[in-house]
Amino acid sequence: MWKEYNKVSNLISAAALKGLDVSASSVVGKSRSEWFETVHQLIGPYDMAKDFKDLSCVDFNTYPSWSLDWFCKQGxxxxxxxxxxxxxxxxxxxxxxxxxxxxxxxxxxxxxxxxxxxxxxxxxxxxxxxxxxxxxxxxxxxxxxxxxxxxxMGIYNHVAGLFEEKFFREIGMEEMDMYLYYKISGSNISPRGMGCLMNISDSNLCYFDYGGDFAKELENEGEAVQKSFTIEQLKSIFGSKIDKYLLKLHATQWGKNKFxxxxxxxxxxxxxxxxxxxxxxxxxxxxxxxxxxxxxxxxxxxxxxxxxxxxxxxxxxxxx
Ligand SMILES: Cc1cc2nc3c(=O)[nH]c(=O)nc-3n(C[C@H](O)[C@H](O)[C@H](O)COP(=O)(O)OP(=O)(O)OC[C@H]3O[C@@H](n4cnc5c(N)ncnc54)[C@H](O)[C@@H]3O)c2cc1C
The missing domain is CATH 3.50.50.60 (FAD/NAD(P)-binding domain)
Incomplete structure (x- = not known):
């Protein structure tokens, strides 16, 4: 996956360095790699809240590489x-x-x-x-x-899930704050999958995140659909044991937030x-x-x- 990630992000940066303020989709094309959909989700919707068609190469490339996120357990x-x-x-x-x-x-x-x-x-x-x-x-x-x-403004929403502590042991994830990557299927203008951040600050909470047009589509369909799609994805990754360990889900709707x-x-x-x-x-x-x-x-x-x-x-x- 990282090979594909580097290839795609280098193509975007190369266009930006040439001063081409064009969409990311126009420079990356459609790769045949089985990881392309995941990489698109990570760089576009997950990072920038936009799909490649709506992402400016120049704007993307101005983001400073030294910027880091840290977690605050209390929020x-x-x-x-x-x-x-x-x-x-x-x-x-x-x-x-x-x-x-x-x-x-x-x-x-x-x-x-x-x-x-x-x-x-x-x-x-x-x-x-x-x-x-x-x-x-x-x-x-x-x-x-x-x-x-x-x-x-782009659209980027969390579906936050609270799990039983045992879940993380069962899936062999002993450390907190782990990103989880999986192969997103399909070949869509807006990837139909999620970014996953697991066991944030050892709270047993995870974020399943959507961005771009697909996030907007889910948000428009409502919280029940945001949650059911997330459960479907989790089952495709972990199987039906999810039912046993998932305590609750909550979805944000920033596109509709009037403030x-x-x-x-x-x-x-x-x-x-x-x-x-x-x-x-x-x-x-x-x-x-x-x-x-x-x-x-x-x-x-x-x-x-x-x-x-x-x-x-x-x-x-x-x-x-
Ligand atoms: C789901 C999600 C996850 C994110 N994750 C991260 C992350 O991990 N790390 C990170 O660094 N950033 C993250 N961000 C981005 C970060 O939250 C924003 O960049 C940041 O909050 C923007 O702050 P701000 O003060 O510019 O704007 P805002 O937080 O939008 O503040 C503007 C304020 O103005 C108020 N307002 C609006 N209209 C009026 C009005 N008419 N009169 C008076 N007040 C008004 C609003 O209520 C709001 O309180 C995330 C964003 C989202 C949506």
């Missing part, structure tokens, strides 16, 4: 809550309009009334920005709006050059942060760093 939300304890945060407040015509302040209309800060950092997803659920007055530049629409409208963003083929517009401030009053504006896009670390970058810029413009 990332718990980590953020603890790290920033004491910071005044107002939750459950929906921003509807942002007016930036006034010289020395921004007017923000929210579900809980008006705010009048001197500066504003916008961190909502490109899905929300493209949907224009938040209205800007005056309108943002054409480049920015095009960037929100072309650095498009993200997708999972994370990446460029449509031909539009990687628009990324630079995402983080450009507007009149030194409105600043933009969030994963899509980050070098390490599609990650919590990138989102975090982008917030620090935007806050630094705000401080500079405030002339303390």
């Amino acid at each position: 990332y939300g718990a980590l953020v809550k603890h790290r920033w304890r004491g910071l005044p945060v107002q939750l459950n407040t929906i921003v509807k309009e942002i007016h930036y015509t006034s010289q020395d302040k921004v007017e923000i209309e929210t579900s809980k009334g008006k705010l009048n800060p001197r500066k504003c950092i916008v961190t909502v997803s490109n899905g929300i920005l493209a949907s224009e659920n938040i209205k800007f007055f005056p309108k943002l530049s054409e480049e920015k709006v095009e960037a929100f629409n072309k650095i498009k 993200t409208l997708g999972s994370y963003a990446s460029a449509d083929p031909g539009f990687a050059h628009l990324r630079k517009y995402l983080k450009m401030p507007v009149e030194d009053k409105i600043f933009f942060a969030g994963e899509a504006t980050a070098f390490e896009y599609a990650s919590v670390s990138g989102a975090h760093r982008s917030g620090v970058r935007a806050a630094d810029k705000v401080i500079k413009t405030l002339n303390f």
Whole structure:
């Protein structure tokens, strides 16, 4: 599998290095390797939340190789809550309009009334920005709006499964945080299979992950179908012993989540050059942060760093 993985990822990188901002599908073709479908799932839907037809070679290739994921057993939300304890945060407040015509302040209309800060950092997803659920007055530049629409949200969903502890011994998986790869069958535009991360932080939880058009299809069919497809795949890998050890499943539906409208963003083929517009401030009053504006896009670390970058810029413009 890794031979095929290296071959396919090298083809994508080679196109990017030649400056060809084309789709990954146009450079990898359809390999005859029996591992191609799995490799497509890993590089496209599992990593980028997009199928090869929707994946820009250039955008893919800008992702830094040094970016690493680590697990937080208590959940990332718990980590953020603890790290920033004491910071005044107002939750459950929906921003509807942002007016930036006034010289020395921004007017923000929210579900809980008006705010009048001197500066504003916008961190909502490109899905929300493209949907224009938040209205800007005056309108943002054409480049920015095009960037929100072309650095498009992909779909990536977890189906999380909780197992009896014995299950991992029974399948000979003694270590935690193991990726499991299997041959995904078929030859589809969007691979009909899942990425598997087993026994996360020794919690007996596993993630079975779907991305791209197939994730969207499953999500649209509903949680029952997301779960039943996962059970079917698990049975094809482990046999019917799954019934004995699987305690429960839960599926995410990020495409339908009205506060993200997708999972994370990446460029449509031909539009990687628009990324630079995402983080450009507007009149030194409105600043933009969030994963899509980050070098390490599609990650919590990138989102975090982008917030620090935007806050630094705000401080500079405030002339303390
Ligand atoms: C299934 C899945 C698995 C992932 N796994 C990983 C992983 O293993 N490692 C990793 O690093 N990253 C992972 N990511 C990516 C990571 O979660 C995102 O990149 C990151 O959370 C983005 O953070 P953000 O602050 O930019 O945006 P968000 O987390 O989307 O924050 C934006 C906030 O704005 C709020 N909002 C929206 N509209 C409004 C409005 N009108 N008014 C006020 N507030 C509003 C939203 O509710 C949200 O809280 C994963 C993503 C998904 C979907």
